[in-house]
Amino acid sequence: MPRDRRADDPAALQEALAGFVRAFGLHQPETTPCGQQISVSEAHAxxxxxxxxxxxxxxxxxxxxLQKSTVSRLVTQLSARGWVERAPAPDDGRGVVLRLTPSGRRAAQNLAQARRERFSQLLEAIPAHERAGVLHALDVMVEALDE
Incomplete structure (x- = not known):
């Protein structure tokens, strides 16, 4: 991995981030980084x-x-798979409450297991003395994106 990139160069950040997205598989829309045949947004939901x-x-x-319309489509997809059920919110007739079905709970458990295995492998591949720095860098990135 090149270490001679300038830390203050936006192109270097873009290149590094694009490399991570590709290596982690986030550019593959219908497969999670842990290899499951489900979209990343469905897995997060x-x-x-x-x-x-x-x-x-x-x-x-x-x-x-995500945008409201995107989540609405996402919930429709999860419902079509038989994984999510919608119900009116008890305190607000316009609100919608979402719950996993038994099939959805099994799918979520399978995803969680695959995720644990993938992240365990990934963590083992990062030298122990660099792990805290990697986690810190990710936290800093999220904070910067939230600004």
């Missing part, structure tokens, strides 16, 4: 729903950082 049990659709939109 399943993960959020599995973690919380149920979420309002508007909250899922916020957590995924």
């Amino acid at each position: 399943l993960g959020e729903l599995a973690q919380e049990g149920e979420l309002r659709q508007v909250e899922l939109t916020r957590r995924l950082r």
Whole structure:
């Protein structure tokens, strides 16, 4: 990996980030980086729903950082797969609550297992003395994107 890139050069950041996206497989729209045949956005939605049990659709939109229309299509896709069910929000007739079906819970569990295996392999491939720096760099990137 080249180490002679200028740290203050935006092109160097773009090149490094593009290399990461490709190496991690994020440019493959219908497969997760852990090799599952599901889109990354669907995998993230399943993960959020599995973690919380149920979420309002508007909250899922916020957590995924996607547009409302994109999440609506995403939920329609997950529903068509039999993984998510919609229900009216009990306190607001206009709101929608999302829950995983039993099939959706199994899919989320399979994804979580594949993710654990992939990230364990990835972590083992990073030298132990560099792991904290990698995690810190990712946190700094997220903070910069949030500004």
